[in-house]
Amino acid sequence: MKVLDTGFAKGFIRMADDGWIKGWHERNGGNLSYRIKNTEIEAVEDDLCPGEWHEIGTDVPGLAGEFFFVTGSGKFFRNVSIDPEDSLCIIEIDDSGKKYRIVWGLKNGGRPTSELPSHLMNHEVKKRVSGGKHRVIYHAHTTNIIALTFVLPLDDKVFTRELWEMATECPVVFPQGVGVVPWMVPGGKEIAVATSKLMEKYDLAIWAHHGTFASGEDFDLTFGLMHTAEKSAEILVKTLSMSPKKLQTITSDNFRDLAKAFNVSLSEEFLN
Ligand code: 2HA
Ligand code: ZN
Numbered sequence: 001m002k003v004l005d006t007g008f009a010k011g012f013i014r015m016a017d018d019g020w021i022k023g024w025h026e027r028n029g030g031n032l033s034y035r036i037k038n039t040e041i042e043a044v045e046d047d048l049c050p051g052e053w054h055e056i057g058t059d060v061p062g063l064a065g066e067f068f069f070v071t072g073s074g075k076f077f078r079n080v081s082i083d084p085e086d087s088l089c090i091i092e093i094d095d096s097g098k099k100y101r102i103v104w105g106l107k108n109g110g111r112p113t114s115e116l117p118s119h120l121m122n123h124e125v126k127k128r129v130s131g132g133k134h135r136v137i138y139h140a141h142t143t144n145i146i147a148l149t150f151v152l153p154l155d156d157k158v159f160t161r162e163l164w165e166m167a168t169e170c171p172v173v174f175p176q177g178v179g180v181v182p183w184m185v186p187g188g189k190e191i192a193v194a195t196s197k198l199m200e201k202y203d204l205a206i207w208a209h210h211g212t213f214a215s216g217e218d219f220d221l222t223f224g225l226m227h228t229a230e231k232s233a234e235i236l237v238k239t240l241s242m243s244p245k246k247l248q249t250i251t252s253d254n255f256r257d258l259a260k261a262f263n264v265s266l267s268e269e270f271l272n
Helices: 006-021 038-043 114-129 144-149 156-167 189-199 219-242 252-264
Strands: 031-033 053-055 066-073 086-091 101-105 136-139 179-181 203-205 211-216
Touching: 006 066, 006 136, 006 252, 031 038, 031 114, 031 211, 038 053, 066 114, 086 211, 114 136, 114 211, 136 219, 144 219, 156 179, 156 219, 179 189, 189 203, 211 219, 211 252
Parallel strands: 179 203
Antiparallel strands: 031 066, 031 136, 053 101, 066 086, 086 101, 136 211, 203 211
């Protein structure tokens, strides 16, 4: 079977297109990765052509032997659906979790996303804490969330509470809340370590003045998570643009009632 005929490739490409349409991927902004299932990689074995091993730049022993579908460094989301073999690649992780090799795609050369350390360290954490369920890591330049990182304190509790308050669905969609990474140089191990630490607890991590990382089980849930958080941020930006103070909002007791009705557990740390 050809890689581009698989459901996972079609889902990946559709998600990249959706992110482009949302306006979150100017130029080469943002990146996406998917941890491929064993059955899926076996089905495309004849379409793979392994290249040289390269250093990942960090250690991910928990991902030894795994295969990932990822966007290429410097590639534009806008072009993914037009020429996926130029924009995307499949990589294999070696037995030590220190190296990767390209086994499909990037037909005109190139490397996997510049944020590969963050993607892989997030995958390693999420594979462990979700019992293998989470497979998608998505980084987008979400306009309104970025705007809020200039006016709100860079604090998990403040961002969680504000995003929860601006749309009733939010606490149901991300009951664990959101984490915030202060401004750091992107593309390396340091920001990957900081982000993956937050991924132990949250499915969303905000990079101040840069964008957002989301983790989920599949393309729909991960895109939906990013979309829900970013829409809530948009409502807050609109609200703050009209007035610096809310006249009314969803209260802590409202959240407790919501948690009961929707059978989700909301940490008291965000309700006081
Ligand atoms: O250019 O988004 O964080 C890709 C990025 C880097
Ligand atoms: Zn970015």
